[in-house]
Amino acid sequence: MSIRDTSRCLIAIFLAGCAASYPVRTSREFLQQGNFTQAFHAINDARQAQIDAHEEVDAKTEECYQEVRIRFLLYEARQAIFDGDERKAVRLIAEVQLTSPNNAVAKELAQRAKHRVASQLCLKGEEFISIGDLAQALECFELALIGEPDMEVALAGRVLAQSDVAKLHGIAQRQFLEAIRKLPEFRYNEAGYHAGVAVLRDASRTDAQDVRVRAYRAVAEVEQQRAEESRNNGAYGAALMSYREALRLWPELPNGEANIVAMTHELEAQASLERASMAIRTGQMEKARALLQAALLLSTLERGPINELLFEARKHEGQQNYDIARDLEIEGKKSEALVQFELVSKDWPDGLADEKTRIGALRNDIQGAEKAFAEGESAEQKNDLKAALEHYRAAQTYYSAYKDVTVRVARLAAVSRSGS
Numbered sequence: 445m446s447i448r449d450t451s452r453c454l455i456a457i458f459l460a461g462c463a464a465s466y467p468v469r470t471s472r473e474f475l476q477q478g479n480f481t482q483a484f485h486a487i488n489d490a491r492q493a494q495i496d497a498h499e500e501v502d503a504k505t506e507e508c509y510q511e512v513r514i515r516f517l518l519y520e521a522r523q524a525i526f527d528g529d530e531r532k533a534v535r536l537i538a539e540v541q542l543t544s545p546n547n548a549v550a551k552e553l554a555q556r557a558k559h560r561v562a563s564q565l566c567l568k569g570e571e572f573i574s575i576g577d578l579a580q581a582l583e584c585f586e587l588a589l590i591g592e593p594d595m596e597v598a599l600a601g602r603v604l605a606q607s608d609v610a611k612l613h614g615i616a617q618r619q620f621l622e623a624i625r626k627l628p629e630f631r632y633n634e635a636g637y638h639a640g641v642a643v644l645r646d647a648s649r650t651d652a653q654d655v656r657v658r659a660y661r662a663v664a665e666v667e668q669q670r671a672e673e674s675r676n677n678g679a680y681g682a683a684l685m686s687y688r689e690a691l692r693l694w695p696e697l698p699n700g701e702a703n704i705v706a707m708t709h710e711l712e713a714q715a716s717l718e719r720a721s722m723a724i725r726t727g728q729m730e731k732a733r734a735l736l737q738a739a740l741l742l743s744t745l746e747r748g749p750i751n752e753l754l755f756e757a758r759k760h761e762g763q764q765n766y767d768i769a770r771d772l773e774i775e776g777k778k779s780e781a782l783v784q785f786e787l788v789s790k791d792w793p794d795g796l797a798d799e800k801t802r803i804g805a806l807r808n809d810i811q812g813a814e815k816a817f818a819e820g821e822s823a824e825q826k827n828d829l830k831a832a833l834e835h836y837r838a839a840q841t842y843y844s845a846y847k848d849v850t851v852r853v854a855r856l857a858a859v860s861r862s863g864s
Contacts, residue, residue, distance in 0.1 A: 465504060467486050467487055467489070467490030467505065467508075468487065468490075468504050468505060468508045470486045471483045471484075471486040471487035471490075471508055471512055472508065474486060475512060475515065477722070478718075479722070480512075480515055480516045480519040480520075481516065481519075483512050483515070483516065484512050484513060484515075484516035487505065487508050487509045487512050488509065488512075488513075490505055491505050491506065491509045510543065514540050514543065514544055514547065517536050517537075517539055517540045518536075518537075518540060518547075518549055518550060518553065520536050521533045521536040521537050521540075521550075521553050521557070522553065524536060524557075525553065525556060525557055525560065526681050526685065530557045530558075530560045530561045530564070531561065533553065533557040534554065534557050534558065534561070537550050537553050537554045537557065541554075558591040558592055559591075559592055559595075561588075561591050562588040562589075562591045562592040562595050562598060563588075563597075565584045565585070565587050565588035565591075565598070566584065566585065566588050566595070566597045566598050566601055568584045569581040569582075569584035569585045569588070569598075569601045570601065572584060573601070573604065581601065581604075582602060584601075585598045585599075585601040585602040586602060588601075589602065660693045660694060661693070661694050663693050664689075664690040664691075664693040664694035664697055665690070665694075667686045667687075667689045667690035667693065668686070668687070668690045668697070668703075670686045671683045671684075671685075671686035671687045671690060671703065671707075674686060675707065675710075675745070678714075678745075678746075680707050680710040680711045680714055680745075681711060683707050683710075684704065684707040684708060684711060687700070687703045687704050687707055688704060691703075691704065706744070709742040709743060710742070710743055710744075710745055710746060712739075712742050713738075713739040713740075713742040713743035713746050713750070714739075714743075714746060716735045716736065716738055716739040716742070717735075717736070717739055717746060717749060717750060717753060719735050720732040720733075720735040720736045720739070720753055720757070721753060723735065724753070724756060724757050724760055727760075727764070729757055729760065729761045729764075732753075732757045733754070733757055736750055736753055736754050736757065740754075758791075759796070762788060762791055762792055762796045763796070763797075765784060765787060765788050765791075766785075766788050766796060766797055766799060768784055769781050769784035769785045769788060769799070769802075772784055773785075773802065773806070776843075776844050776845045777845060778806050778809055778810055778843050778845065778846075779810060781802075781806060782803060782806040782807065782810065785799045785802050785803045785806065786803060789803060809842045809843050810842070810843055810846070812838075812839075812842035812843070813839045813840075813842035813843035813846040813849070814839075814846075815839075816835045816836070816838040816839035816842060817835070817836065817839040817846060817847060817849055819835040820832045820833075820834075820835030820836040820838075820839060820849075820852065823835055824852075824856075829856055829859060829860065830860065832852075832856060833853065833856040833857060833860060836849055836852045836853045836856065837853055840853055
């Protein structure tokens with residue numbers, strides 16, 4: 445192989461390496477920004493392109509793909525839990541655990557998802573008990589125990605569903621007493637459960653019903669406090685989940701529906717804020733402003749950050765216009781640069797950068813060029829070509845692109861040389 449062929453091979457290998465590293469770098473940048481979806485699609489598309497081309501996936505791409513895929517699946521699992529789709533979350537977590545069985549985040553999310561599924565099954569079981577369908581109730585409690593074998597509510601529910609109906613009144617009394625004992629200890633969930641069972645077993649027990657209502661309201665108040673803490677910390681997703689749980693426990697909770705609507709709006713505003721930030725970074729100012737204006741209409745808690753980002757978008761756009769003006773100035777297009785700088789100055793009366801200084805300097809140069817050019821024309825009309833040439837050169841010094849001053853200087857300079 446010749447030196448030239450060797451060089452070509454080396455260049456091809458280098459370019460291939462650069463092409464492979466670009467999607468890896470892009471994916472990791474998205475990952476640093478918390479944009480797991482874009483990060484995954486960037487590296488997945490690159491990896492799939494290599495597979496479609498019947499090429500072996502290079503090591504860096506594969507390593508990045510495996511890392512980002514796990515982060516993406518965990519992100520999707522969190523979203524599924526937040527949306528109440530625990531079964532989807534469990535499926536996604538299982539995919540993670542196939543390749544990363546000791547992943548601590550996956551284990552924690554799996555536990556949360558399983559607990560929520562078990563809790564929902566217990567609620568269904570209680571509903572079936574309330575209508576006397578003990579067989580369906582037993583099935584719900586058994587399914588809950590598959591996911592969480594030590595869940596006390598599910599264990600108690602299973603015992604209840606299997607119990608002898610003939611003992612209802614006696615057991616109802618014991619359940620009510622159990623509820624009364626637990627209420628002062630702030631064990632509200634258990635108190636509500638026992639009191640509910642007492643009401644089920646003996647419909648005449650209005651005292652048990654009162655205990656149950658008090659217990660559920662107490663739990664609802666705790667959930668509401670948790671929601672308010674999350675809201676104050678800017679964790680609107682967690683706040684929304686707690687508000688929903690509080691309203692489920694206490695359907696007449698004051699401002700319950702309004703709190704859920706408000707948190708839903710804050711979440712939407714927060715999402716718009718993130719998308720606007722990305723739009724600003726990519727120079728899409730119009731899109732960023734539209735997103736931020738929409739967020740302002742939705743949010744009451746994020747107005748400060750939204751207004752800050754609106755200012756940032758405005759400043760970014762102002763800087764873009766300033767850069768255009770500077771480019772025109774560097775190219776010697778002083779009239780066009782002056783117009784652009786004046787637009788910047790109009791938008792930023794208190795100043796964005798040094799545009800006011802540059803406007804003054806450009807005006808002086810343009811005025812100097814106008815004056816010298818006029819004097820050159822006057823001298824030329826009087827046939828004083830030497831004076832005309834000096835004036836034109838002065839105009840050219842002020843503003844080289846002014847009218848046809850360069851052509852006039854060249855013409856008179858040629859005449860001067862031929863005359864000498």
